[in-house]
Amino acid sequence: MRLNRWFSLLLLAWTVLGHARINSPPIRSPGGDLVTACGQASFNAIERDPTGFIEEQVPFNAACEPTLCRGMLFSDQPTENIQVVTPGQSMEMSIDCTIPHGGPANVSLVDTTTDGAGTIIGSFLKTFDDFCPKPGPAPLDQTSLQFTLPSAAEIGTRCENPGDCVVQLFWATPDLAQNYYYCVDVSFGADTSTGLPATGRLEAAPATSGAARRFGFLWF
Numbered sequence: 484m485r486l487n488r489w490f491s492l493l494l495l496a497w498t499v500l501g502h503a504r505i506n507s508p509p510i511r512s513p514g515g516d517l518v519t520a521c522g523q524a525s526f527n528a529i530e531r532d533p534t535g536f537i538e539e540q541v542p543f544n545a546a547c548e549p550t551l552c553r554g555m556l557f558s559d560q561p562t563e564n565i566q567v568v569t570p571g572q573s574m575e576m577s578i579d580c581t582i583p584h585g586g587p588a589n590v591s592l593v594d595t596t597t598d599g600a601g602t603i604i605g606s607f608l609k610t611f612d613d614f615c616p617k618p619g620p621a622p623l624d625q626t627s628l629q630f631t632l633p634s635a636a637e638i639g640t641r642c643e644n645p646g647d648c649v650v651q652l653f654w655a656t657p658d659l660a661q662n663y664y665y666c667v668d669v670s671f672g673a674d675t676s677t678g679l680p681a682t683g684r685l686e687a688a689p690a691t692s693g694a695a696r697r698f699g700f701l702w703f
């Protein structure tokens with residue numbers, strides 16, 4: 484009895500604490516359109532643990548794409564969270580491994596406008612054989628995860644519209660059958676095919692100067 488009680492407390496702690504917390508830039512969050520696409524269980528699970536894994540979100544509605552941003556949709560995101568970026572730019576994610584348990588992970592720029600889980604643009608921007616390894620502490624190149632966005636040639640005319648592309652950190656722990664997806668909305672505020680800045684693009688100016696810097700961007 485005592486042991487059971489202790490065990491459920493442990494389980495509770497597990498659920499509450501989560502696994503890898505992205506401190507910056509801001510990641511996609513749940514909202515009303517997620518409920519419509521994926522169901523209330525997804526919304527509740529993500530609200531309860533923004534760092535959690537998709538297997539906690541069942542059951543899914545048929546329209547849900549859990550393997551793209553945990554099913555979270557651009558339409559639920561506040562505009563100020565969109566990171567306005569340029570091809571070839573360096574970015575950094577600040578991460579706390581709140582419950583380290585290892586497993587492969589990678590970062591990619593994903594075109595979300597194609598069907599299903601989207602399409603990776605270019606190659607993986609970073610890969611790890613053992614992410615948030617156990618025992619900790621995690622290596623600095625994981626907690627200050629730096630990577631370079633694909634080139635203008637690789638991106639082409641994709642990702643110009645906010646909502647089209649995300650930087651996604653995908654982490655799986657095969658031993659535990661847990662899959663994690665953390666998404667940052669990015670918009671390339673310039674016509675990448677010509678290298679000319681786009682005119683009249685909504686959040687280009689404020690986001691690059693204020694928000695993007697505040698959320699941990701590196702400008703090289």
Ligand SMILES: *[C@@H]1O[C@H](CO)[C@@H](O)[C@H](O)[C@H]1NC(C)=O
Nearest residue numbers: 587588589607610653654655
């Ligand atoms: C990317 O990460 C996923 C999740 O852990 C893994 O299954 C896949 O093999 C990784 N791919 C690469 C190229 O690192």
